[in-house]
């Protein structure tokens with residue numbers, strides 16, 4: 399059996415401070431996963447979007463903030479669960495934007511959920527092509543971590559036998575250009591008729607299979623591995639979609655585009671999108687280059703605000 403490569407060994411080829419930050423996130427998994435059974439129920443309130451915050455959302459957010467602050471490497475933390483960014487250490491090199499627990503409504507049904515983290519050197523708001531690194535953790539049947547620090551997209555699996563280490567599973571990942579699965583968020587009758595037509599073509603023309611798990615990290619992982627298409631599109635009720643540009647879309651768009659996939663906001667790549675509001679939502683479309691180009695040719699994919 400090939401010698402296992404741990405994440406500690408793998409990050410040696412990147413900037414030392416960035417590596418330390420990535421390893422800090424990797425090192426949180428055991429404590430976070432151990433907390434799940436004790437916080438399956440319980441509501442901690444509502445967040446700045448007016449969404450219900452599960453008790454586990456709040457716990458994971460606080461835990462990650464404390465661990466990141468303790469590194470001395472983080473200047474500021476923006477989080478889906480923080481009303482204002484947390485000011486940590488003025489002269490530290492990095493700014494972090496995160497969704498601490500993406501897909502938390504999946505907790506009670508034991509479906510996948512995870513953590514999304516974007517690491518910047520500049521303060522927000524900046525476009526996603528300023529990301530120094532992105533990573534996500536997926537708490538599924540196994541715990542995996544994918545990171546991209548600008549030198550490829552790499553996936554690790556948490557091994558429990560003997561040592562709780564992340565071992566390399568897939569290196570320099572590439573999004574398959576053919577076939578795969580598709581997942582579409584929101585309510586189909588709320589989409590534009592043209593987008594609904596495009597959605598039907600994913601089955602009728604491209605032969606994709608429907609796979610939707612209700613957590614962006616889980617649906618993202620499916621198309622990263624199998625290829626295909628994922629969107630949380632613009633709709634009548636939510637012309638800007640549901641997912642957040644800085645906490646979810648930008649970090650994952652870096653990973654997906656660096657793995658050879660394409661992303662779109664409805665007007666440009668999600669890495670080019672410029673916005674002054676760090677809490678803004680955005681429609682998001684992820685897919686093979688071919689499928690995203692076909693989507694761009696569809697007349698009205700998005701509803702205009704107030705339409």
Ligand code: AFP
Pocket residue numbers: 449499500501502503504583584612613614615630640641
């Ligand atoms: P929760 O964190 O409230 O479960 O929402 C998850 C999410 O933000 C994202 O991870 C999913 O892609 C999307 O919402 C699912 O939204 P629907 O519940 O409308 O399908």
